[in-house]
Amino acid sequence: MTEAEPGRRVLVGALALVGGLLAFVATFLPWISTDTEDGGTTSITGWGGITGSSQIAGTNLNDVLNGSGTYRPGLVGLIFGVIAAVAGFVIMVYQPPGRRPHRITAAVLTVCGLVCLGFGGWRGLHPGDASVFDAGEASAGFGPWLTAIAGVLILAGAVLVFAGRLDPPVTSAARRGIQPR
Numbered sequence: 001m002t003e004a005e006p007g008r009r010v011l012v013g014a015l016a017l018v019g020g021l022l023a024f025v026a027t028f029l030p031w032i033s034t035d036t037e038d039g040g041t042t043s044i045t046g047w048g049g050i051t052g053s054s055q056i057a058g059t060n061l062n063d064v065l066n067g068s069g070t071y072r073p074g075l076v077g078l079i080f081g082v083i084a085a086v087a088g089f090v091i092m093v094y095q096p097p098g099r100r101p102h103r104i105t106a107a108v109l110t111v112c113g114l115v116c117l118g119f120g121g122w123r124g125l126h127p128g129d130a131s132v133f134d135a136g137e138a139s140a141g142f143g144p145w146l147t148a149i150a151g152v153l154i155l156a157g158a159v160l161v162f163a164g165r166l167d168p169p170v171t172s173a174a175r176r177g178i179q180p181r
Helices: 006-026 061-065 074-093 103-125 142-162
Strands: 030-035 041-045 050-052
Touching (some): 006 074, 006 142, 030 142, 074 142, 103 142
Antiparallel strands (some): 030 041, 041 050
16 A cells, blocks of 8 residues: 655644644743833743843743742643644654554644644633733733644644545555456
8 A cells, every 4th residue: 555645744744843833932922911000011921931121021920929829821832832743743754554544643633732722712812810910901922822823733734634635545456347258
């Protein structure tokens, strides 16, 4: 049994790989931001890094909280983004034998994509207070939205695998037909 076009496998794997890498990159972007009293803005990254015009810019929110709380929403994107990137790389470089290759890999991508899409969308719509803001005082940054976009790309790769785009071409047995003896 021959494999599907190798270029197609590379494209589907690259789609999942890019989605995983975007989820990873999103962890370092601002996840929550708010206006400051002096008219500037302050943002907090997915790892708690504080940037902007705040007096405590350049520090980490987790250090400021001093053990009374933690703010690391980027951890979800890191874990599931790396897993999705590895699964995408596996699709790109390895063609398993069989009629339906990469179904388990696509299941892993489905879980990763749903988690990234769901968590990114939830944090985008409800950014929370990071244990330091009043309710409704902060708005979502770009990080959760990029995580949600990454989830869509990861899910697209999984859907293409489940749709049979990587399945080898089906060859039917040659029929002999009616032949004289």
